[in-house]
Amino acid sequence: MGRVHLETLERLGTVEAHTVSARSQADYRRVLEDPAIGAVHICTPNTLHFPMARAALEAGKHVLCEKPLATSSEDARQLVALAAAKGLRNCTCHNLRYYPMVQHMRRMREDGDLGEVLVVQGTYSQDWLLYDTDWNWRIDSRDNGPSRVLADIGSHWCDMVEHVTGHPITALCADLQTFHPTRRRPKRSLETFAGKTLAAEDSIETTVDTEDFASVVFHLGARARGAFTASQVSAGCKNRLSLEIYGTRSAVAWNQERPDELWIGNRNTYNQLVIKDPSLLKPGARSYAELPGGHSEGYYDTFKQTFRRFYQSIEQPGSTPEYPQFADGLRQLIILEAELASHRQHGWAEVGSEL
Incomplete structure (x- = not known):
């Protein structure tokens, strides 16, 4: 899943993938100490989602986490509250929508x-x-x-x-x-x-x-x-x-x-x-189809649509998020x-x- 995230970020073209922690750091907390990193993607086994997301939020990083957000609603509820208290953007990767x-x-x-x-x-x-x-x-x-x-x-x-x-x-x-x-x-x-x-x-x-x-x-x-x-x-x-x-x-x-x-x-x-043809879709759905009719859009494209909206919301702090947040993961x-x-x-x- 980490490879999918990395390749999608490269396709997005507006975000630089700074550190892939599994390859360059033995301890993810070292990555979070880097002030050059503004957002992190968590693509680890599920039991690590909660401690990693909590540490990232406490370090002041925006967080995009693979689902499930945690392994219990109690832990997920803590992440929702912490993200709100820190004023940080947060996303649970329910990309298939x-x-x-x-x-x-x-x-x-x-x-x-x-x-x-x-x-x-x-x-x-x-x-x-x-x-x-x-x-x-x-x-x-x-x-x-x-x-x-x-x-x-x-x-x-x-x-x-x-x-x-x-x-x-x-x-x-x-x-x-x-x-x-x-x-x-x-x-x-x-x-x-x-x-x-x-x-x-x-x-x-x-x-x-x-x-x-x-x-x-x-x-x-x-x-x-x-x-x-x-x-x-x-x-x-x-x-x-x-x-x-x-x-x-x-x-x-x-x-x-x-x-x-x-x-x-x-x-x-x-x-x-x-x-699928953008011209035939409902107006509110057209922005999710970037290719003309007859050109398939698939699995990777759902990640691209999710990531784009996540990073746009970081660049526009007052905007309303248009992607699944930690609250959706808690749900x-x-x-x-x-x-x-x-x-x-x-x-x-x-x-x-x-x-």
């Missing part, structure tokens, strides 16, 4: 094209941890925190739903499953999504304490209902984030594996398949903790609204 067609969906809802939102459903499915020989640091709660699938990818889905619909998830019922109670942990490190498998002699059987799959039924806003699944063991699904929103006037459906396409469903006329941890509580209790859980 910045695909052009996702922004177009949001503007359709704001303009009333969908009518009242009734039903929301979808999935975030991957297959890179399908086998018990697949391993990554995210599997171990000591590095990742108490949840894997819901914290890693389910949080992206929930953030997108609340961002697009404008409604909060208010209550939910979650079921989690670990299909591989043990996995073969490698004696050497493996890259994420590397697709490499291990021979038996190269690994150690290790107990797994994070989930492979989750299904969640939820209430959205005052009246809407929804359901989604999150999986890292779904064969053939490389990175399938799909979102369907059904309203009283029309419906929309979007799939991250085909990001330039948006399906629009109608009751009394033909359905539509809209292909997703509140939802996550409700999901984990629901699973433990085998029943419904309320989702708190206080940030």
Whole structure:
């Protein structure tokens, strides 16, 4: 993930990447002592997010942190308060909301094209941890925190739903499953999504304490209902984030594996398949599409849109942030903790609204 951030900053062209701490410093606190550094990106294993972000804020640095913001809502709430007290810009990298067609969906809802939102459903499915020989640091709660699938990818889905619909998830019922109670942990490190498998002699059987799959039924806003699944063991699904929103006037459906396409469903006329073209997007969504029609914009572009807005807000101190802040990261941890509580209790859980 650090490489993605670095390459995106280079593409942005307005920010100088000064220090990549994992390569040039053994202690991140040394980096924070450098007065030439105005902002830091935190792209480490999840359990380091809170102490690093807290130290950066205390050092007077603006902070952009990968999600999850922390491994508990209590820690995330401390970061929200500290950033506010210091008057520093802060961002949780829920970048996937910045695909052009996702922004177009949001503007359709704001303009009333969908009518009242009734039903929301979808999935975030991957297959890179399908086998018990697949391993990554995210599997171990000591590095990742108490949840894997819901914290890693389910949080992206929930953030997108609340961002697009404008409604909060208010209550939910979650079921989690670990299909591989043990996995073969490698004696050497493996890259994420590397697709490499291990021979038996190269690994150690290790107990797994994070989930492979989750299904969640939820209430959205005052009246809407929804359901989604999150999986890292779904064969053939490389990175399938799909979102369907059904309203009283029309419906929309979007799939991250085909990001330039948006399906629009109608009751009394033909359905539509809209292909991304800035001239066809809602005015409020056009700034998220920088390439002309027929030229795809993808994963890296969502980071660029997030980073651009973050650094513009630093240059314009009085401006209103137009990107996911630490409060948004806290929000997703509140939802996550409700999901984990629901699973433990085998029943419904309320989702708190206080940030």
